[in-house]
Structures are given as structure tokens and as C-alpha cells.
Amino acid sequence: MTATIIDGKTIGQNLRARIAEETAALSQQHGIVPGLAVVLVGTDPASEVYVRTKSKAVTDAGMRSFDHKLPKETSQAELLALVQKLNADPTVHGILVQLPLPSQIDSSVILNAIDPGKDVDGFHPMNAGRLATGLPALVPCTPFGCVLLAKTVHTSLAGMDAVVIGRSNIVGKPLAQLLLGENATVTVAHSKTRNLPEVCRRADLLFAAVGRPEMVRGDWIRPGATVIDVGINRVPGEGGKTRLVGDVAFEEARAVAGAITPVPGGVGPMTIACVILNTLRAACARAGLPEPKIS
Ligand code: NDP
Numbered sequence: 001m002t003a004t005i006i007d008g009k010t011i012g013q014n015l016r017a018r019i020a021e022e023t024a025a026l027s028q029q030h031g032i033v034p035g036l037a038v039v040l041v042g043t044d045p046a047s048e049v050y051v052r053t054k055s056k057a058v059t060d061a062g063m064r065s066f067d068h069k070l071p072k073e074t075s076q077a078e079l080l081a082l083v084q085k086l087n088a089d090p091t092v093h094g095i096l097v098q099l100p101l102p103s104q105i106d107s108s109v110i111l112n113a114i115d116p117g118k119d120v121d122g123f124h125p126m127n128a129g130r131l132a133t134g135l136p137a138l139v140p141c142t143p144f145g146c147v148l149l150a151k152t153v154h155t156s157l158a159g160m161d162a163v164v165i166g167r168s169n170i171v172g173k174p175l176a177q178l179l180l181g182e183n184a185t186v187t188v189a190h191s192k193t194r195n196l197p198e199v200c201r202r203a204d205l206l207f208a209a210v211g212r213p214e215m216v217r218g219d220w221i222r223p224g225a226t227v228i229d230v231g232i233n234r235v236p237g238e239g240g241k242t243r244l245v246g247d248v249a250f251e252e253a254r255a256v257a258g259a260i261t262p263v264p265g266g267v268g269p270m271t272i273a274c275v276i277l278n279t280l281r282a283a284c285a286r287a288g289l290p291e292p293k294i295s
Contacts, residue, residue: 001223003257006149012269015148015294016061019276022292023062026283034283035064036094036120036276037086041079041105042072047098054096054275061276066092076105080113087115093286094120094279117286120278123170131177136291138278142209143175145270146228147182150205153226153259158183161202165189165216165247166209171230175207196220208247218252227253227260230267 026032036058040051051067058065068082079101086092095118101107111119116126122140130137150157162184166172172188179186189199200206200220208216209230221227231247246263254260261267280292 001256001258003227003254004153004259005254006152006226006228006259006261006266008145008149008261008266008269011149011152012145012273015270015273016057016276018294019273019280019292020061022294023280026280026289026292027062030287030289032283032287033062033064033091034093034279035066035091036096036279037066037068037089037092039068039070039079039082039086039095039097041070041074041098041101044100047100051098053272057272057276058279061280063276063279064091072102074102074105076109079105079110083110083113087113087118092118093283094118094275096120096275118282120275120282121170122174122278128169128174131174131181134181138282139178140170140174141274141278142171142230142267142271143178144274144277145267146175146207146230147178148274149228149261149267149270150226151182154205156182157205160184160204161187162205162207163187163189163200163203164207164209165193165196165200166207166211166230168209171209175209179205210247212247213245214247214249216248216253218249218256221253221256223256224258225256227257228267229261229263232263232268 038051055065055067086095095114097110111123116124119127119138122138127137131139162179164172164176167188167190176186176188197220201222203225205226207228213233213235229246229248233245234242235245237243244264
């Protein structure tokens with residue numbers, strides 16, 4: 001069997017086009033233009049690229065983008081003051097503080113200061129708690145994108161055996177909660193899990209969010225399973241260059257799986273699309289309007 005490739009780039013573009021339509025309707029019917037503020041502290045090149053990509057996606061969707069670039073010496077008090085200003089600004093519906101932050105700033109203090117209604121990253125404990133208790137919430141973008149990708153293969157995930165490798169607060173745990181919300185039977189594996197290959201072989205849906213290049217081998221995968229690879233790992237490539245690989249050994253896995261995401265071009269583009277989807281959702285919620293009917 002050769003797996004179907006789940007084309008996150010195209011799926012993400014289609015999602016962004018639907019978000020743009022809903023954004024235009026929101027603006028025409030209610031005079032609301034969703035706005036996303038992105039805060040970057042310092043000059044980390046990878047973060048700068050990511051922030052630029054996000055800002056472009058926001059403006060392409062017809063939303064307002066407010067970029068705040070602060071020097072790497074910025075104090076925690078200065079960053080807190082900016083977050084509070086953005087919390088109070090009615091033109092800002094979503095706030096995203098790019099991580100990692102410099103060492104003089106405690107990220108949890110900053111993330112917890114963001115108004116939960118503007119927390120488009122879904123990292124605030126209020127949103128994590130709402131997700132865990134099945135209440136409407138702004139949910140972390142990468143897990144949100146993973147579930148949307150799985151649902152392009154299976155119209156319903158109900159009753160499926162899902163294995164999530166990784167239990168971070170930004171990917172593994174919220175992904176497990178979202179899958180429970182879809183009525184999947186969920187196993188969360190991590191570095192202390194015994195016999196991980198055997199656990200993975202139980203999965204109809206396998207999600208790898210580890211950060212270890214090509215850790216998941218072809219013989220860990222149940223024939224026909226859907227594999228969503230969250231990992232982004234830079235490894236040495238040809239001619240002294242580097243290349244990106246996921247947490248799954250792609251060529252081995254595609255020979256066994258039913259469907260699989262590539263890296264790059266799988267989960268990454270969906271994360272960006274879900275940032276703007278969350279901004280639209282936040283703008284609708286703030287105006288007391290129903291959830292946009294997308295996805
Ligand atoms: P973390 O480092 O926070 O978490 C990694 C998880 O993997 C931990 O729960 C850890 O277990 C588990 N783990 C580590 N080693 C093993 C092992 N040998 N066997 C089983 N489990 C293991 O990473 P993140 O969740 O932040 O990110 C995971 C990957 O996803 C990274 O490659 C990251 O770059 C990528 N990523 C991609 C995004 C995208 O947009 N595509 C967005 C966010 C992340 P334990 O808890 O026991 O330590």
C-alpha cells in the first residue's frame with residue numbers, strides 16, 4: 001500500500017480562503033474587522049520568519065495585523081504593559097506573543113496576562129481548562145490543525161483508536177482533549193511509555209509530536225492507519241545544507257499507512273490557518289455573534 005498524502009498546504013489554503021469569505025461577511029454585515037496583534041521580542045531568525053508568515057496570512061484574510069517588535073532587552077514589566085494595552089484595545093481581537101521569550105521574562109506570567117478571549121494561541125489556563133471540561137474555548141492552533149487534517153480523511157473520528165506521542169501543553173495534551181471531544185479512544189504516549197512501537201501499532205490515528213527526527217518507523221504503523229506528523233526537525237542534508245524532517249520516517253511510513261502528512265507541507269500550514277481562524281472566532285465571540293461556520 002502507498003499512503004495518500006494529506007496535502008496540508010492545499011487544505012490550509014482552502015481553509016484560509018473560507019476564513020477570508022467569513023471575514024468579508026463579518027465586515028460587511030457588522031462592520032467588524034478582526035485584528036491580530038503579534039508580539040516579537042528579540043531577533044530570533046526562525047521567529048521572525050514565522051511572524052512575517054502569520055502577518056501576511058492575517059492581511060490576506062482581510063484582517064488587520066498589528067506587529068510589535070521589541071528589543072531583546074525588553075523587561076517583563078514593559079512586555080506586561082504592552083499586553084495590557086492590547087487587552088484594552090477594541091480593534092485587537094487576538095494577541096499572540098511569539099515564544100521563546102528572552103530569559104529575563106517569565107513566559108507563563110506573560111501568557112497568563114493575555115485576556116483569555118483574545119488568547120488565539122489557546123495557551124491561557126482558562127482556555128486549557130475550558131477545553132478539558134468540554135466548554136467552548138480558543139484551542140491551540142497546531143492540535144486544532146491536526147484534527148482538521150484527520151477529518152479530511154475520516155468524516156467521523158468517533159470510536160477510532162488514536163495514539164498521540166507527546167504530552168506537551170502546546171501540542172500533545174490539547175490534541176488528546178480535542179480527540180476525546182471527537183469521541184476517539186485516546187492513548188497519550190511519552191518518554192516513559194513502555195513498548196512504544198506496540199502502543200503505536202494499535203492506532204487507527206497516529207499523531208507524532210515529539211521533536212525526534214524520524215523516530216517513528218514504518219513497522220510501528222498499523223497498515224492503513226492515518227499518520228499525522230507534527231514534528232519539525234532540522235537535520236544535515238546534501239552539500240552541507242540542512243533539510244526538514246518530521247518525527248516519522250516518511251518513506252517507510254508511507255508504504256504502510258493509509259494516509260500521511262508530509263514534512264514540510266503537512267501540519268505547519270494548518271497551524272497558520274488556525275491562527276487566523278481563532279482570530280475570526282475571537283472577533284465573533286467578542287461581538288456576541290455565533291461561531292463562524294467553517295471546517
Ligand atoms: P516538547 O519537547 O514540549 O514535547 C515533546 C514530547 O515528546 C514530550 O511529551 C516528551 O515526553 C515526548 N518524548 C520525547 N522523547 C520521547 C521518546 N523517545 N519517546 C516518546 N515520547 C518522547 O515538544 P512540542 O510538543 O513543543 O513539539 C513537538 C514537535 O512538534 C517538535 O518537533 C516541534 O518542533 C513540533 N511542532 C510543530 C508545530 C507545527 O506547526 N508543525 C508547532 C509546534 C510544535 P515527556 O513529557 O515524558 O518528556
